[in-house]
Amino acid sequence: MPQYLPAKPLQRALGRLCPMSLIAVVTLLSACSGGEKVPGEETAAAAIPVEVAAASHQSVTANYSGTATLEAVGDAQVVAKTTGIVLKILVEEGMQVRKGQVLAMLDDDATRNKLAQASATLKKAQAAFDKSEKGINLKITPRADYDRDMYDLETQRAVLAGAALDLSYTRVVAPISGVIAKRSIKLGNLVQTNQNLFQIVDLDPLQAVLNVPERDLDTLKAGQRVQMRIDALSNKSFDGTIARIAPIVDAASGTFRATCEFRDSTRTLKPGMFGRIEVAYDQRHDALVVPRTAIVEEDGESSVFVIEPSPPKPAAPVVGKGKSGEAVAAEHAKPATPTFIAKRRIVKTGYAEGDRVEIRDGVQDGERVITIGRNAVRDGTEVQVLDDQPVIVPAAVAGPAK
Known part of the structure; x- marks a missing residue:
């Protein structure tokens, strides 16, 4: 922070300077003052740079998204019902078996x-x-x-x-149809009653349970189509349906269970896989949408900043001196960047899909809203749109100096 001398000591210091030195000091202070201000420089410095996007009509789909883990519908532990020594094992892990098929034989x-x-x-x-x-x-x-x-x-x-x-x-049979997921015995083992021998998993269909907030109770219905993306399979998607909706809401969590069912003939899906499920429950083909980054949530209200042209300001010509002392205008004027002001609008939002949000009230088609830089502006703030092209101010010729 600059330090200033008191008035009287400063006067005494200046009094001891010779006239020539005093003139040099005054000249130096005048040069440091920056000279005359160019009209428009203060405005350009005060304008907040922003990026904008135009509101447009597009198709938007209303989705509910959630995460869940795949589970097998049928999962049975095959246990020994009698005591005996294992004489034969007729199946191995990964084999498809039918209900009632013999898996092993005991003494x-x-x-x-x-x-x-x-x-x-x-x-x-x-x-x-x-x-x-x-x-x-x-x-x-x-x-x-x-x-x-x-x-x-x-x-x-x-x-x-x-x-x-x-x-x-003594003939161990499969209680359900499915795939042998685990074999827990070997030939010659003495097994006891109720000892685990095999695990059978039914892979068709697989289920995933969504815990959905109660506000969406009227949104999701049994029979609606869903899509699951599996992270472990490079985001590959699989189609399914909502098999059933739980009739009660859990009071502790405020959610209800939506059971989704998936059938995969390729056997790519496995129980235990983690996936992201989307349920498309409605679609608007001609919705007015803006980028999600334009929405400002504050005090329970949604708003956007729409840009409007700022009042026009006269551009000052660049003036130089001729040989005879006449003042003449410069041949080329400096391009002037158009400026705008930000106007806050309360909006009513609708469906959201990806990075787009539907606007049902508050913005007209074609109006431009601030997407980047909106946190730095307020209602009436002068802004400068970064992607706009500069406007060339026409050269003006000044008359002879008097």
């Missing part, structure tokens, strides 16, 4: 022996019951003995059915 010697014993006991019980039935008809067998033999027969029938069921458990 069945013990279960076959139990089945044979149950069968023999059942035959014995059947013979005893047949004898009691004849006796009851001839009224020589007590009723209590008949009932005992009948119950024994029913019990042995249940034992035989249980032994047959245990034998069937």
Whole structure:
């Protein structure tokens, strides 16, 4: 910051200077003052440089965007239902299997022996019951003995059915159709009841669940088409539909569940993949749109800055001196850059798509709005549009100096 001498010491210092030195100081101060101001320089320096874009009619689509993770509709853990040693493994990871297909076989010697014993006991019980039935008809067998033999027969029938069921458990079968995602056993392993053997995943279809804010409850509907872009697949897109909308809103998060369904015959989609889902729920073919960067959100209102031409200002000619002392105008005048003023407009916005926003009220077609530099302007601020071409001020010839 410059330092100034007090008035009296300055006067005494100047008094000690000789006249020639005093003239030199005055001349130097005059030169440092910058001379006369060129008309328009102050205005040009005060104008804020901005970039603008014109409002135009375009087609705009209303989208809801969200992220979700793909999940398999069917995902089953195949467990052992009996104890035994693994004798055969008939499938491997990645293989497609059908519901009921045999996946592995366990040692069945013990279960076959139990089945044979149950069968023999059942035959014995059947013979005893047949004898009691004849006796009851001839009224020589007590009723209590008949009932005992009948119950024994029913019990042995249940034992035989249980032994047959245990034998069937030695053949491990697929509970659902799908792809073998994981194999957890090896040949010769002794498996126990309820031990995990395989994991089967149904890849058709796959589902992704969106947690949507409740304000969009009336926007999304079952059956609407959706599109998912997968980051891991170089943003490749896949089409799907909204399978169902949850009938309730979660009070804790204020969201509801929208389940989207995707079918991919190429098997490119995998459970666990992360994707970005877009739902196009409406489209306007002749909407007035502006760039999203032009919108200013403040105090709960949306506004834009529209540029309007500033009041015209006279351009001063560049004047030089002729040989005879006459004042003549310069042959070429300096180009003058057009300036504008920024006017704030409250607008009503509509749909937004990408970097475009629909304007339903507040801006007319063709009006230019500030996109870059809007944070530096206020209502009435003089601005300079950077991409505008300069206007050439015509040369003016001055009359002879008097």
